[in-house]
Amino acid sequence: MYKYLTNVNSPDDLKELDEMEIEKLANEIRFFLLENVSKTGGHLASNLGVIELTLAMHSVFDTTTDKIVWDVGHQSYVHKLVTGRRNQFESLRQYKGLSGFPKRGESVHDHFETGHSSTSISAALGIATARDLSNETYDVTAIIGDGALSGGMAFEALNHVGQNKTNINIILNDNEMSISENTGGLSQYLAKVRAMPVYSKVKGDVEALINHIPAVGKSMVKTAGKAKDSIKYFFVPGVLFEEIGITYIGPIDGHDYGRIQEALKRAKAIKGPVLVHVLTKKGKGYIHAEERPEKYHGVSSFDISTGKPLKASNKVSFSKVVGRTLVEIAEDNPKITAITAAMPDGTGIAEFSEKFPQRFFDVGIAEQHAVTLAAGQSVAGLHPFFAVYSTFLQRGFDQVLHDVALQNLPLTLLLDRAGVVGADGETHQGIYDIGYLSLIPNLQILSPENGTELHAMIKYSLEAKAPVAIRYPKADARECDFNSDIKIAKGKAKITKQYGDDVVVFAFGPIHKNAEEAVEKLREQNTNATLVNLRFAKPLDQQTIIDLSQKAGRIYTIEDHALIGGVGSHIVQVLNEHQISKPVYRFGYPDHFIHQGSISEIYQEYGMDAEAIANKILSDARPKLRNVKSFMK
Ligand SMILES: Cc1ncc(C[n+]2csc(CCOP(=O)(O)OP(=O)(O)O)c2C)c(N)n1
Ligand SMILES: CC(=O)[C@@H](O)[C@H](O)COP(=O)(O)O
Ligand SMILES: [Mg+2]
Secondary structure, X not given: OOOOHHHOOOHHHHHHOOHHHHHHHHHHHHHHHHHHHHHHOEOHHHHHOOHHHHHHHHHHOOOOOOEEEEOOOOOOHHHHHHHHHHHHHHHOOOOOOOOOOOOOOOOOOOOOOOOOOOOHHHHHHHHHHHHHHOOOXXXXXXXXXXXXXXXXXXXXXXXXXXXXXXXXXXXXXXXXXXOOXXXXXXXXXXXXXXXXXXXXXXXXXXXXXXXXXXXXXXXXXXXXXXXXXXXXXXHOOOHHHHHOOOEEEEEEEOOOHHHHHHHHHHXXXXXXXXXXXXXXXXXXXXXXXXXXXOOOOOEOOEOOOOXXXXXXXXXXXXXXXXXXXXXXXXXXOOOEXXXXXXXXXXXXXXXXXXXXXXXXXXXXXOHHHHHHHHHHHHHOOOEEEEEEEHHHHHHHHHHHHHHHHHHOOOEEEEEEOOEOOOOOHHHHOEOOHHHHHHOOOOOEEEOOOOHHHHHHHHHHHHHOOOEEEEEOOOOEXXXXXXXXXXXXXXXXXXXXXXXXXXXXXXXXXXXXXXXXXXXXXXXXXXXXXXXXXXXEEEOOOHHHHHHHHHHOOEEEEEEEEEOOOOHHHHHHHHHHHOOOOOOEEEEEEOOOOOOOOOHHHHHHHOOOOHHXXXXXXXXXXXXXXXXXXXXXX
């Protein structure tokens, strides 16, 4: 079926093909991606858009020596396909399968690992400067999307590239989209550049023409200089990049293999930094994805003909609860704003943007800016809600500490995707936020057991007069009663089961459900537990922890978080400070990166499903086999 693709096992095989055959190969790759990603799920639209571009890159650069850094890396599937990984695509983003991002352990053709946005130019410049210091000569290329270019790191790197002047290529893949529509002044500038493609071909001519403006006398020289500048600004695309010291080539049709190849060859020949501006269509070739690129940015399994998901769910996610709650409370509170860093759909706040466009801020992929923007709004009397994935708030650590907490500013950080996230794997696991946030004074950290509690916690945060972070996972919120009258009190936990004192289990967040099921299983085995829904990781309910721990035979903590810096480690500290020396076991993730897999597969692997929790507690109650053996000797 795949006449050409079957014979491509390394980039060298592309060299055997002429331009017509490359076009046919590109079509086969489109089918292959659709066929596979419709089963495994993955970042479909971005990859459909870079097929010709990736093939052209591999025809100009030799990635056994030349280095490519893929920004975010979600668009590296075609690169994976042509670098010998075709047969692993069935396992794409599955447990122990092919990663959806570049991984150096997977292939010698992957040179830098990514997942978070806007790092490629910095990494590429680092590689290029190392190359220069060791007198080597390979090419270094960063490929970055128009969305990723909105991130602060990309600007910092461009600034440095312009000054450093080393040989480095930056391919700007401009598809006019982030996950949703791209936002910001730079994206408006790129739109202007796109509107003047005709001048790209004659850029040289325009400059030559400008240089022929006669300079008669001193004042005329000055006038001519000004005229030259304004003509240049008016006619030459990419002048922004040129002015900071980066040669601009483009805009180029990103689906015309020959044109891209030609542009990349030019870039390769030019000394110093070059930016090649390539225009692509997100979702190219698949009608549903072309029409709704935001829906096909990241997909789960779907039917190719209808484009509809195979596993449609009518369950309410935690993100949806957030979206609905914000709309509800903003109706009669004009001080409420919502902020996103390019994730309005994923975080569930798109509905807020439609209802209250004046109070909604999509800042682009700029988490650090988003936090300080929120701080500014708070200091001026608003109550901002910044909805952000736990993993991406890692970018804003100093801003939370220095701009928010230091001034004890009331605002709410809504940490979506807290806990393990599934198919995105290592780069996206939201399992460090309690660690990096709990050391910040003034900041409160909460996590709900279900949707009802999340609703109540969001309302609590409005009254808290302090910065509040609420963490919740990518999951079904189970119960969600918006009329519930549950009240959240600062630093107060809730005892949810009180069967006895054999053991006490402290659970934080929705993983409380696994603990609850485990406690019921224990009861069937005559082990009676007390179960606590902590609600707060900070401030901890020290009194409840001390009282119950003093009574209990053994103590367990469970959280969807790394053990280091997690709520369990804080409980151990409390026990230690109060001289309670009892056996404690903490369920959580050990000190290594947690790979991709469904959330339930990861829970099973780390012994955090109900069955494993119950078994662990029961096995702790039994005499150790080793001791019995030594007794028998
Ligand atoms: C720091 C960070 N914030 C947010 C994201 C989520 N994210 C992944 S891809 C993406 C959009 C990227 O747009 P662009 O670079 O233009 O690539 P395209 O998908 O359009 O090819 C976003 C917001 C991320 N990966 N990293
Ligand atoms: C590449 C990236 O960072 C996003 O596209 C991310 O994969 C989105 O995750 P969700 O699918 O959980 O929204
Ligand atoms: Mg884009």
